[in-house]
Amino acid sequence: MALPNKAKIPVGTVLAGKYRITREIGRGGMAAVYEAEHIDIGKRVAIKVLAQELTTSAVVVERFLREARAAASIRSPFICDVYDSGKLEDGRPFLVLELLEGESLYERMTVIRYLDPETTVTVVSQVCRGLTKAHAASIVHRDLKPENIFLTKDEEGRLCAKILDFGLAKFYAPVDGGDAQARLTREGAVFGTPAYMSPEQVRGQGAVDHRADLWALGCITYECLTGRTVWQTEQGVAMTFAQIANAPLPQPAALRPDLPASFTTWFEKALDRSIDRRFQTAKEFADELSVALGVAQPPRGAEPSQAGLVMPGGEAPADLSFDPPGVVRVTPNESRRTVPSGPAERGGDPFAGLDSSGAPGAAIAGRVSQGAGQQITFSGGSGETSVPDPLAHASPPKRGGAGRALVVFGVLALVAGGAYAGYRQFLKPTALPPVSSTTAAPSATSAPSASAGANVPARADAHAEPPGLAWPPLVAQAQEAVAAGDLKAALRLLKDAQDKGNHPVPRTLSENVQIALKDASGKAPCALTGLARPRTHDLVREGGRAVGASRPSIALGPRGAVVTWTDSHEGTEHAYTTTLDGAMRPSSPALDVTPEGRAIGRPELTSAGDRLVLTYWDGKGPEAGVHVRWLDANGRIDGPAVMVAPFPRGGNSWPSLARAAEGFLIAWSDDGDNASEDLFMRRLSPNLDPAGDIIRLTDVTPTGPSKPRVRFPSVAVTSDVMHLAFRFDREPTRVIQYMRLPLANASKGLPPASPGKRADRALGDLSLVNSDRVRSDSPSLACGASGCFVVWHGEAPLGGASAAYIDPAKGQPIWRKRFSKSGARPSIAIAPSGQAQLVWLEGGRLLTASINRDGVGAPTKFARVSGDQPAPSISPGAKPGEWYVAWLDYEAGHLEPYAARIQCR
Known part of the structure; x- marks a missing residue:
């Protein structure tokens, strides 16, 4: 987020009488970074200036200056040096940092999927040498991550890894021999980036010591060699903390079979939850890694000198591949590590960082970006909570630029640990192809399918049972039993399947059936009539690997329910679909319906006669933007991808599609305006061709340092009126609003803003939905002949799920x-x-209830869900009172889409 222009330091300004500003490198909510030149000796440096509005916080200022004290206490060529500090005339503190040319380790791994063992040992060994100096000075970094390791070259062209940003460093002894260092932490406070935090940091223990840095470096080493983070972080901090506390470690050989078994042994020691069984020193850590990988560390005599780290002539080197002699380089064309922009599932933006060019050779200093999963800003600081990207285990989460976020977070692991405890046994996935009743063993509970889609022809090749697996036919029979309404028989079959294979699939399905069975009484208005686990690509007999998925969407097609989601099991985040038969079993393997995509986010399905419309965004590449596409009755591609709105810069857009009398309407959010994020819409013809120009729906005006955002639109059309619900963020408020726009006025667009003072504008009539103004999350809207309903949830402690009835005429x-x-x-x-019909999450359960203009009906619990998952998808079925629901849940440590069919009275 941009700071006010008056806070910028003009080029040519001289600070402290000796540093002349030559250009601005980047800025964010916490600080701005400038390149400067020492006027006496001509040395190029980086100047980091704290944001003006944060200078009122003594704690923030102290943490900012702590970086200078920490780095000044350590003399190492592998730590970014801090030369000086001072204050501007307006009181803003600044640091004078070493100007580095190159790229962060994170940026390097976005170009190539993983590093070779030789380069990994070189980088880790140098980081360990820097940590050895820091730990000897009783300083713990506490926020090591790939963004905070910078790759540059010394004057002889050799790789040099430098540790950045000691702003979260913790002093355990006085540096100058004076009074004890004043502690800015407290018991129960958590500092760091969740994906790399040690168990003791997660628990908020005050006795966190240097071994927390070694834990983080163990996570980084695994990521260097496998291209994936240790923990799945896409569902935010709570579940990441739960994994750190309880989850079994992943097996490196599953991703890199060429890695020796000795590395697995090393990795298990590096991330041992018992702090006393871990590596105790950075030197031990590096030495044993070298032995485990069979790669010699670079000789200490080859360390670069402290001088001469800026490239000759001030230019970035043309090649920053850092290939050691004799090592074959993996080029970007051979193996790329994809970093999708999405899908982010729960609102909020990636923390706005200090944006630099991002290209190799960009001059930066002390860069800190959004961490894996979720970076949490210091309370009282300027900025927003980041969104976790649901793709951490497939590729690194999208992170911000060089902006710095100070993390202060209450311990969530104890809350989430219970939800995760049921998944502590992680088994190598075995096969569960779609199984038909034609191949399943006879069952006393076998019955014809009980709902739409039962006429889907069985595919014998897709449904055949792999040799040696006894449990898939039992799962198929259990799904038939659910469709027939016999939940008790389904539960027995699933328990038998679990006993035969001890696999997480029957275990998770049985837990869902137990919840539905417990609530299946004469008083419950709804009943479970179908249960699905749509994905099957990871369930192969040998070598199956679970990759986390995004929030699914479901809609009823002519031949059964169709489910879509995104995952990266083929390397890049794409959208996939599968059609479910009458017993909610996948009738085919997953189909890639966005093969051209680079970083697909938030796919949504809309029924449209004998076909379906797929709506999604692509967050990267030349086709970045909002797209729509026809799918046929089986969920297969039935037309080209249609670009609705290009996003040259990429990003998330949250599109929402609605059928209209003459085609379709689509709305989305766009933050291309530097001042605000606003809503836009476009008409589409019945063939999905863009009809008319892009129309701007809102134009909001900044009133402070935070960028106002209008986002998460949910659109519906009745007669000749468009209805739109959305979330409006103007920190600290976050409210739900409704817009009514006659379609006759939609093509006019907003007129140009009046000269002078700007004001918020909207094309339609606006109404505040949550008049209590409790901070609220993204809404869902649906309209019918009797009116419109908007549902949303508020943040704790005054949150909960709410609904509103809106008179569509007024x-x-x-x-x-x-x-x-x-x-x-x-x-x-x-x-x-x-x-x-409503569906929502509550107390680890999935609930549903009817709603009409008189209120909300009695709820029914029909499935389980663990953690703070995205909003489920709900779509009407073929029969009165029939509904299809799809949601995201944890299965043995990874995120998995599930679907259900319910029948309500």
């Missing part, structure tokens, strides 16, 4: 009600009959 909320005090992530859908 465009005003008639009533608003918090229907669940502890509910979250509600979604809503309306059937052609006008019946509306």
Whole structure:
């Protein structure tokens, strides 16, 4: 987020009488970084200036200056040096840093999937030498991550890895021999980037010592060699902490079979949860890694000198591959590590960093970017909570630029640990292809499928049971039993399947059935009639690897329910679909429906006659932007991808599509405006061709340092009116608003802003939905003949799930009600009959209830969900009262899409 222009330091300004500003490198919510020149000796340096609005916080200023004290206490060629500090005339503190030319380790791994063992040992050994000096000075970094390791070259062209940013460093002894260092931490406070934090950091223990740095470096080493983070971080901090506390370690050989078994032994010691069984010193850590990989460390005599680290002539080297002699380089064309921009699933932007060019050779200093999973800003600072990217285990999460976030977070692991405890036994995935009743063993509970889609022809090749596996036919029979309404028989079959294979699939399905069975009484208005685990690509007999998926979307097609999601099991984040038969079994392997994509996010399905429309965004590459595409009745590609709106810079857009009398309408958010993020729309023809220009729906005005954002649109069309619900962020407020726009006015667009003072503008009539103004999350809207409904959830402690009824003629909320005090992530859908249904998360369960203009009906629990997952998808079925629901849940440590069919009275 940009700081006010008045806070910028003009080029040519001389600081402290000796540093002349030559250019601005980048800026973020916490600080700005400039390149400067020492006017007496001509040395190029980096100047890091704290944001003006943060100078009122003594704690923030102290942490900012701590970086100078920490680095000044350590003399190592493998630590970014801090030369000086001072204050501007307006009181803002600044640091004078070593100017580095090159790229971060994170940036390097976005170009190539992983590093070779020789380069890994070189980088890790040099980092260990820097840590040895820091630990000897009783300083613990506490925020090691790939962004904080910078790769440059010495004057002889040799690789030099430098540790950046000691802003979170913790002093354990006085550096100058004076009074004890004033502690800025407290018991129970958590500091660091979640994906690289040690168990003791997660627990908020005050006795965190240098071995926490070695844990983080162990995570980084694994990432260097496998191209993947140790923990899956896409669902935020709580579940990341739970994995750190409870989850078994991944096996490096599953991703890199060429790695020796000795590396696995080393890795298990590096991440031993018992702090006393880990490596005790950085030297021991590096020495044993060298032995484990059979690669010699670079000789200490080859260390670069402290001088001469800036490239000759001030230019970046043309090649920063750092290939040691005799090592064959893996070029970007041979193996690329994909870093999708999405999909982010729960609102918020990646923390706005100090943006630099991002290209190799960009001059930066002390760069700190968004960490894996979720970077949390210091309370009271300027900035936003980042969004976790749901692709951490497939590729590194999208991270911000060089902006720095100070992390202060209460311990969530103890809360999430219970949710994770059921998954502590992680087994190598075995096969579960789609299994038909034609291949399953006879069962007393076998019955014809009980719902739409039962006429999908069975594919014998797809449904055949792999040799040696006894449990898949039992799962197939259990799904038939659910479709027939016999949950008790389904539970017995799933337990038998679990006993035969001890696999997480039957175990997770049985837990869902148990919840539905417990609530299956005469009073419950809805019943579970179908249960699905749509993905099968990871369930092969040999070598199956679980890759986390994104939030699924579900819609009913002419031949059964179709589910879509994104994952990166083929290398790049793409959208996949599968059609479910009458017993909710996949009728085919997953189909890639975005083969051209680079970083697909938030795929959504919309039923449209005998076909479906796929809506999504692509976050990277020449085709970055909002797209739509036809799919046929089986969820297969049935037309080219249509570009609705290009996003040259990439990013997330959260598109929402609605059918109209003459085609479709699509709305999305775009933050291309440097001042704000706003909503836009476009008409599409019945063939999905863009019809008319892009129309701007909102134009909001900045009133402070934070960028105002209008985002997460949910659109519906009734008669000749477009209805739109969205979230409006102007920190510290975050409210839900509704817009009513007659389609006759939609093509006019917003007129040019009046000269002078700007004000917020919207093309349609606006109404505040959550008049209590509790900070709220993304809404879901659905409209029928009787009116429109908006559902959303608020943040704790005043949160819960809420709903509002809106008179579509007047465009005003008639009533608003918090229907669940502890509910979250509600979604809503309306059937052609006008019946509306809610689905939401509450207490580790998935609940559903009807809603009409008189209020919300009685709820039914029908499935389980662990952690703070995205909002589920809900779509009407073929019969009255039938609904399809898809959601995301944990399965043995990875995120897996699930789907259900429910029948309501």
